[in-house]
Amino acid sequence: MLRSVKVDHGKCRDSYGLVLEMEIEEGENTFTIAFSGDTRPNFSFVSAILNRNSGNDVDLLIHEATFLDDKKQDAFDKGHSTLSQASIAAEQAGMQGRVIYTHFSQRYNRRSMEKEVSGKLLAIDGLRISMTKKGIQLANANLPTILGEISLQQQEL
Numbered sequence: 001m002l003r004s005v006k007v008d009h010g011k012c013r014d015s016y017g018l019v020l021e022m023e024i025e026e027g028e029n030t031f032t033i034a035f036s037g038d039t040r041p042n043f044s045f046v047s048a049i050l051n052r053n054s055g056n057d058v059d060l061l062i063h064e065a066t067f068l069d070d071k072k073q074d075a076f077d078k079g080h081s082t083l084s085q086a087s088i089a090a091e092q093a094g095m096q097g098r099v100i101y102t103h104f105s106q107r108y109n110r111r112s113m114e115k116e117v118s119g120k121l122l123a124i125d126g127l128r129i130s131m132t133k134k135g136i137q138l139a140n141a142n143l144p145t146i147l148g149e150i151s152l153q154q155q156e157l
Helices: 043-053 069-078 083-092 110-116
Strands: 002-006 016-023 030-035 060-064 099-102 129-132 135-138
Touching (some): 016 043, 043 083, 060 083, 083 099
Parallel strands (some): 030 060
Antiparallel strands (some): 002 016, 016 030, 129 135
Protein backbone atom coordinates (compact mmCIF):
# COMPACT_ATOMS: atom_id res chain seq x y z
CA MET A 1 0.00 0.00 0.00
CA LEU A 2 1.31 3.46 -0.88
CA ARG A 3 -0.05 6.61 0.76
CA SER A 4 0.98 10.15 -0.12
CA VAL A 5 1.14 12.94 2.49
CA LYS A 6 1.22 16.60 1.46
CA VAL A 7 4.40 18.31 2.69
CA ASP A 8 5.65 21.91 2.67
CA HIS A 9 8.36 22.40 0.05
CA GLY A 10 8.08 26.19 0.02
CA LYS A 11 7.05 27.62 -3.35
CA CYS A 12 6.59 24.15 -4.85
CA ARG A 13 2.88 23.57 -4.18
CA ASP A 14 2.57 19.91 -5.11
CA SER A 15 5.10 18.12 -2.90
CA TYR A 16 4.42 14.87 -1.11
CA GLY A 17 6.03 12.52 1.35
CA LEU A 18 5.19 8.82 1.14
CA VAL A 19 4.29 6.00 3.47
CA LEU A 20 4.93 2.64 1.80
CA GLU A 21 3.76 -0.61 3.35
CA MET A 22 5.10 -3.86 1.90
CA GLU A 23 4.02 -7.38 2.72
CA ILE A 24 7.10 -9.51 3.41
CA GLU A 25 5.35 -12.88 3.20
CA GLU A 26 1.82 -13.36 2.00
CA GLY A 27 -0.47 -12.80 4.99
CA GLU A 28 2.53 -12.36 7.29
CA ASN A 29 4.77 -9.50 8.41
CA THR A 30 4.66 -6.09 6.80
CA PHE A 31 7.48 -3.59 6.51
CA THR A 32 6.65 0.12 6.39
CA ILE A 33 8.86 2.99 5.22
CA ALA A 34 8.00 6.68 5.60
CA PHE A 35 9.87 9.02 3.23
CA SER A 36 9.66 12.78 3.77
CA GLY A 37 10.58 13.95 0.29
CA ASP A 38 11.70 17.60 0.14
CA THR A 39 10.05 19.42 3.03
CA ARG A 40 10.29 22.12 5.62
CA PRO A 41 9.57 20.84 9.12
CA ASN A 42 5.88 19.98 8.99
CA PHE A 43 3.42 18.35 11.30
CA SER A 44 1.26 16.73 8.60
CA PHE A 45 4.08 14.30 7.79
CA VAL A 46 4.84 13.64 11.48
CA SER A 47 1.10 13.16 12.07
CA ALA A 48 0.91 10.58 9.26
CA ILE A 49 3.65 8.60 10.98
CA LEU A 50 2.00 8.96 14.39
CA ASN A 51 -1.36 7.81 13.01
CA ARG A 52 0.35 4.85 11.38
CA ASN A 53 2.24 4.01 14.57
CA SER A 54 -1.01 3.79 16.55
CA GLY A 55 -1.82 0.55 14.74
CA ASN A 56 1.14 -0.78 12.80
CA ASP A 57 4.59 0.64 13.31
CA VAL A 58 6.54 2.51 10.71
CA ASP A 59 9.78 0.53 10.59
CA LEU A 60 12.02 3.07 8.86
CA LEU A 61 11.92 6.84 8.39
CA ILE A 62 13.95 8.43 5.61
CA HIS A 63 14.03 12.19 6.14
CA GLU A 64 15.68 14.92 4.13
CA ALA A 65 18.23 17.10 5.94
CA THR A 66 19.53 19.42 3.25
CA PHE A 67 21.26 21.93 5.54
CA LEU A 68 23.05 22.12 8.86
CA ASP A 69 21.82 24.59 11.49
CA ASP A 70 24.07 27.40 10.30
CA LYS A 71 21.85 27.61 7.18
CA LYS A 72 18.45 27.51 8.89
CA GLN A 73 17.14 30.52 6.94
CA ASP A 74 18.35 29.03 3.64
CA ALA A 75 16.54 25.80 4.54
CA PHE A 76 13.30 27.72 5.14
CA ASP A 77 13.67 29.88 2.01
CA LYS A 78 14.27 26.82 -0.18
CA GLY A 79 11.63 24.58 1.42
CA HIS A 80 13.97 22.15 3.17
CA SER A 81 14.84 20.93 6.67
CA THR A 82 18.05 21.25 8.64
CA LEU A 83 19.55 18.14 10.20
CA SER A 84 18.34 19.28 13.64
CA GLN A 85 14.82 19.94 12.36
CA ALA A 86 14.68 16.50 10.73
CA SER A 87 15.95 14.98 13.98
CA ILE A 88 13.21 16.75 15.95
CA ALA A 89 10.59 15.44 13.48
CA ALA A 90 11.96 11.91 14.00
CA GLU A 91 11.70 12.34 17.79
CA GLN A 92 8.14 13.71 17.55
CA ALA A 93 7.17 10.69 15.44
CA GLY A 94 8.81 8.25 17.87
CA MET A 95 11.32 7.15 15.24
CA GLN A 96 14.62 7.58 17.11
CA GLY A 97 17.01 4.81 16.11
CA ARG A 98 14.99 4.04 12.99
CA VAL A 99 15.81 7.06 10.81
CA ILE A 100 18.19 7.70 7.92
CA TYR A 101 18.93 11.29 6.95
CA THR A 102 19.44 12.12 3.27
CA HIS A 103 19.42 14.84 0.55
CA PHE A 104 22.36 16.93 1.76
CA SER A 105 23.47 20.16 0.14
CA GLN A 106 26.61 19.73 -1.93
CA ARG A 107 28.14 22.61 0.03
CA TYR A 108 29.01 20.07 2.76
CA ASN A 109 31.81 17.60 2.44
CA ARG A 110 31.73 14.31 4.32
CA ARG A 111 34.10 15.50 7.05
CA SER A 112 32.03 18.59 7.86
CA MET A 113 28.86 16.47 8.01
CA GLU A 114 30.45 13.84 10.27
CA LYS A 115 31.44 16.51 12.80
CA GLU A 116 27.81 17.66 13.05
CA VAL A 117 25.94 14.38 13.04
CA SER A 118 27.29 12.42 15.99
CA GLY A 119 25.24 9.25 16.30
CA LYS A 120 22.97 9.90 13.28
CA LEU A 121 22.84 7.65 10.23
CA LEU A 122 23.44 9.54 6.98
CA ALA A 123 22.58 8.09 3.59
CA ILE A 124 25.52 7.45 1.22
CA ASP A 125 25.74 5.59 -2.05
CA GLY A 126 25.97 1.86 -1.44
CA LEU A 127 24.78 1.89 2.17
CA ARG A 128 23.17 -1.41 3.15
CA ILE A 129 21.25 -1.90 6.36
CA SER A 130 19.32 -4.59 8.19
CA MET A 131 16.32 -3.79 10.33
CA THR A 132 15.76 -5.38 13.72
CA LYS A 133 13.27 -4.66 16.44
CA LYS A 134 16.03 -2.60 18.07
CA GLY A 135 16.48 -0.41 15.00
CA ILE A 136 18.87 -0.07 12.10
CA GLN A 137 21.99 -2.22 11.88
CA LEU A 138 24.64 -1.45 9.27
CA ALA A 139 25.07 -4.44 6.94
CA ASN A 140 28.28 -3.00 5.47
CA ALA A 141 29.92 -1.21 8.38
CA ASN A 142 33.04 -0.49 6.35
CA LEU A 143 31.10 2.20 4.44
CA PRO A 144 30.62 5.68 5.83
CA THR A 145 26.95 6.40 6.61
CA ILE A 146 24.30 7.40 3.44
CA LEU A 147 21.38 5.54 1.37
CA GLY A 148 21.69 3.52 -1.80
CA GLU A 149 20.39 0.03 -1.09
CA ILE A 150 18.41 -1.32 1.84
CA SER A 151 19.09 -4.95 2.59
CA LEU A 152 16.25 -6.40 4.65
CA GLN A 153 16.77 -9.67 6.42
CA GLN A 154 13.33 -11.16 6.89
CA GLN A 155 14.18 -13.18 9.98
CA GLU A 156 15.16 -9.98 11.83
CA LEU A 157 11.84 -8.15 11.31
